[in-house]
Amino acid sequence: MAVYKIFPEKDTFISKYRSTQNFGRDEILEISNETDVTALNADVNRALIQFSNSQILDVINNKINGNVNTYSSSLKLFLAEATLPVNYTIFAHPLLQSWDMGLGKSSDIPITTAGCTWINKTSTNTWQITGSYFLSAVSSSQSFNYISNKDINMDITNLTSRWYNDSVNNFGLLLKLSSSIENSTTPLITKFFSMDTHTIYPPQLEFKWDDSAYSTTLTQITTSDFTPVITNNKSEFEENTIYTFRIKARDRFPARAFQTSSVYLNTKALPSSSYWALKDTKTEEMVIDFDIKNTKISCDNTSNYFKVYMDGLEPERYYQILYKTVLSNGETVVIDDESNYFKVVR
Numbered sequence: 001m002a003v004y005k006i007f008p009e010k011d012t013f014i015s016k017y018r019s020t021q022n023f024g025r026d027e028i029l030e031i032s033n034e035t036d037v038t039a040l041n042a043d044v045n046r047a048l049i050q051f052s053n054s055q056i057l058d059v060i061n062n063k064i065n066g067n068v069n070t071y072s073s074s075l076k077l078f079l080a081e082a083t084l085p086v087n088y089t090i091f092a093h094p095l096l097q098s099w100d101m102g103l104g105k106s107s108d109i110p111i112t113t114a115g116c117t118w119i120n121k122t123s124t125n126t127w128q129i130t131g132s133y134f135l136s137a138v139s140s141s142q143s144f145n146y147i148s149n150k151d152i153n154m155d156i157t158n159l160t161s162r163w164y165n166d167s168v169n170n171f172g173l174l175l176k177l178s179s180s181i182e183n184s185t186t187p188l189i190t191k192f193f194s195m196d197t198h199t200i201y202p203p204q205l206e207f208k209w210d211d212s213a214y215s216t217t218l219t220q221i222t223t224s225d226f227t228p229v230i231t232n233n234k235s236e237f238e239e240n241t242i243y244t245f246r247i248k249a250r251d252r253f254p255a256r257a258f259q260t261s262s263v264y265l266n267t268k269a270l271p272s273s274s275y276w277a278l279k280d281t282k283t284e285e286m287v288i289d290f291d292i293k294n295t296k297i298s299c300d301n302t303s304n305y306f307k308v309y310m311d312g313l314e315p316e317r318y319y320q321i322l323y324k325t326v327l328s329n330g331e332t333v334v335i336d337d338e339s340n341y342f343k344v345v346r
Contacts, residue, residue, distance in 0.1 A: 002211050003288045003295060004059055005204045005312035008195045009052045010101035010172070012116050017043035019118040021111040024102030027197045028080055031090060031175050032189040033182050044182045047192070048099060048116065049075075050172025051205045053163060060164050063309070064209050071209035072294075073160040075140075075173070077152040077192040078201035084150070085188055089143045089178050092154055093134035094162075095171040097121050134174045138162060152192065160205075200280060200314050211307075212296035218269035218303075221325070224333050225252045228270065230321065231303070236343045239315045245276075247297065247304040247323065269299045274325035276306045281318040281341055290324060297323060315346045 012024040013031070023030075029047040064071050075092060100122045102115015114123045127133045142154040152175075162168040181188055193201040228249040237243055248267045274297040278288040288295065297306050306323075313319065321340040326332050 002063070002207075002209050002307060002309070003291070003312070004063055004207045004309045006051055006055045006059065006207075007205075008049050008203050011047065011049040011195050011203060012101050013045050013047045014116060014118040015043060015045050016118050018111070020113050020120075021108075022102035022104030022113060022115040022117050023106055024100075024104050024112075024115045025196050026105045027194055028106070029077065029175075029192045029194045029203070030189070031177060031192070032187075033177055033184060034187055034189060044177075047077075047175040048095065048172055049175065049203055050095075050170070053170040056160060056163055056170070056205070059207050064207065064211075067209070068161055068164060071207055072155060072157045074206045074208075075152060075154045075156050076204040076206055077175075078203075079150045079152075079190065080193050080197075080201075081189070081191040082150055083187055083189040084144075085181075085186055086146045087144065088181055088188055089141050090152060090154075090190070091139055091141045091176055091178065092156060092159075093136055093139045093174045093176070094159055094168050095134050095174050096169075097128060097133050098171050135168070138168055150190070156205075200283060200285070200317065202314075208291065208294035210293050210296060212298045214272045214296075214299050216269050216299040217301050218267060218299065220269045220271055220328075221249055221251075222328055223251075224327065224331055226250065226268070226333075227252050228323070228335055230340055233321075233340065233342060235341075236345055237310045239311050239313070239344050239346055241310040242307060243310060244305050244307050245321065246302070247306075249304065267303055270297060270304045270323075270325045271327060272296070272299070274304065275323060277322045277324075278308070278313075279320045279322060281320050281338075287313065287319060290322075297325075310344050313344045315344045318343045 013029050030045040031047050032045045034043040099116040104112030121127045140154050140156045163170040195202045226249050228247050230245055231248050232246045249270050275290045275295045276297055277290045280287050297304050318341050322336050324334040
């Protein structure tokens with residue numbers, strides 16, 4: 001039932017045509033081929049991105065508890081602008097050399113040359129291209145077609161595991177199109193939001209794993225006539241908080257019973273096939289979507305519950321909690337209560 005996101009420590013893109021220009025503080029990461037028929041302005045753009053190795057180790061060691069075979073990790077980038085053919089593939093290759101992000105932008109006049117460029121990995125050192133500066137043997141990819149969602153959501157679990165066990169050094173990733181497209185005369189331009197974006201769409205490395213537990217003596221809900229309530233929502237959380245939300249469910253129309261307390265206080269359990277999700281209240285984008293494996297709702301003898309890592313969310317934003325349950329008769333009930341929201345603060 002766990003989802004945890006980390007954000008880049010540095011990113012940029014490099015341009016073959018603007019080979020000495022740095023784009024380290026640009027709000028966009030461009031992965032493109034802008035070669036025209038005459039090749040007068042032949043250009044290839046590739047993106048570089050790196051996530052903190054100490055953060056990756058912390059997630060796997062202290063949150064996933066070292067169970068390296070139980071998690072998945074995905075690289076996520078969000079499309080800002082595109083000119084696209086029908087079909088294409090984006091590759092993610094591990095870089096073999098360290099690089100400096102730099103402070104440049106596309107709009108700089110004069111251009112900024114300090115930092116990583118097509119030619120240089122730092123202000124004073126060129127890329128060592130004896131063979132290649134990236135490793136193709138350990139790579140991931142994502143293919144797109146006409147109807148695909150054009151955001152990058154690429155499984156890189158294999159590479160993350162290699163960073164974790166030190167079989168591959170973590171110098172980050174190079175994102176590029178296939179060589180056939182880079183050398184094509186058909187233009188393909190994909191621009192993604194960078195870590196310097198002023199939107200809610202910075203790049204992310206998202207970890208997912210199942211740490212749910214379902215063991216309870218509570219009676220299980222069996223019909224859709226029930227009322228669930230989050231009983232401990234404090235509405236505001238600091239960004240370094242790990243918080244467990246509690247859901248208490250009861251029958252909407254409980255049967256009469258001879259007891260000293262109100263029958264409306266009898267807590268029941270949502271079925272084990274229950275899941276949570278988070279939505280940004282302003283944009284209504286799903287920040288964490290329902291996942292039948294990794295956003296399971298747990299249950300003990302007190303109530304149902306689930307855990308949220310606040311430092312994996314963008315601060316100074318409001319999030320709505322959604323949850324759904326699949327009853328024993330196959331009916332799905334979705335709880336979309338706008339009063340179930342909270343804010344993450346710095």
